[in-house]
């Protein structure tokens with residue numbers, strides 16, 4: 001007689017018991033487990049949407065790995081890479097330096113939820129999540145490793161995490177905040193719900209679609225296997241929020257979502273946004289960041305949020321919606337201009353045809369960001385390379401760690417939102433970033449961002465700045481196209 005999983009699953013997954021040798025408090029200290037004081041009987045109602053057994057889990061994961069590794073073995077990745085478009089190279093270099101270490105970080109976050117979560121179902125799912133994130137780290141490192149023989153940028157897959165490069169610092173500040181310095185409940189809301197449900201679709205589904213269109217099938221397949229895990233373990237957030245709301249903690253849950261959604265959005269906008277709208281070769285580009293956000297965030301995520309009894313974040317209409325059309329365009333200018341401080345070789349992505357595409361997807365682009373690119377293009381076309389490398393350090397936002405930006409050109413609106421505390425002035429790129437700081441000043445106030453460190457002499461100037469970031473001369477980004485993108489303009493002049 002065959003026994004179906006459903007017949008025994010509920011019985012076996014109930015792993016809460018009354019401890020004999022220590023107190024409940026010692027086993028689950030509230031500051032690591034649940035500072036919201038939800039009764040254990042409530043935690044036991046946690047009903048995981050995906051009911052997986054270890055045996056089934058291993059079988060499925062094995063199939064995924066076999067699929068991804070065999071596609072990889074079938075195509076010569078090195079030859080593919082050598083012939084790839086400079087924009088696609090930039091996508092790969094940036095992705096492999098920026099993403100795998102976050103996956104590695106997620107291992108510990110999931111392990112904390114596994115150990116300190118109060119709901120048996122929550123611990124179960126987080127346990128599989130821990131294994132998932134180990135796999136995500138390994139498979140991506142393995143794929144990056146192959147390119148090492150042809151491009152040093154892929155060193156950053158391992159090395160990046162341990163440096164104080166400004167992009168890495170920006171990522172760490174965000175993910176340390178939401179994943180690594182909070183109790184099991186809070187980090188699950190921030191990580192599983194706001195980050196994974198809100199945004200991983202963008203990096204893994206949308207980018208994978210672009211990869212497939214570009215013909216990078218092994219990268220596309222690898223991303224898909226990662227996202228299929230995300231789709232499962234990101235579900236920890238839903239029953240969790242239901243429990244919080246039902247137990248009178250809606251206000252707290254809402255605030256956690258509002259903080260983490262914004263923090264993660266800024267990272268995705270600046271990094272994935274540029275990959276979609278500037279780096280992906282035009283002929284293979286179908287959707288813009290704005291369209292991807294429309295589909296995955298504005299429609300799907302917002303629907304889930306409302307279904308769980310939460311509201312859209314307070315800043316949605318006033319700040320998030322306009323940000324989708326602006327933030328990454330401004331960041332792209334800075335990222336291209338300060339390219340020698342990055343491990344990848346950025347491209348400008350603003351040839352006449354690309355500008356046409358940008359204007360079509362973001363009406364008004366020519367009149368705003370286009371104006372800045374007019375000047376950069378002219379300098380590039382005339383070979384004034386000294387004007388293509390800024391020597392001043394920009395003011396950076398104390399929350400995002402990215403340059404303070406706004407809309408350029410005819411709609412200029414760049415503003416520094418400041419806050420004075422204990423004799424120190426903090427700078428923020430938006431009212432939302434400042435609001436996040438104000439929710440918990442003790443958490444953020446002792447941090448020194450990149451500009452702060454430069455201003456108070458913690459980072460040496462000039463060459464010392466690169467050493468501080470761990471960047472030898474060969475590791476510094478250069479224009480991925482060697483300024484050739486300005487050639488059509490040169491010819492026309």
Ligand SMILES: [Fe+2]
Nearest residue numbers: 103106133136
């Ligand atoms: Fe992951």
Ligand SMILES: [Fe+2]
Nearest residue numbers: 106196230233
């Ligand atoms: Fe994940």
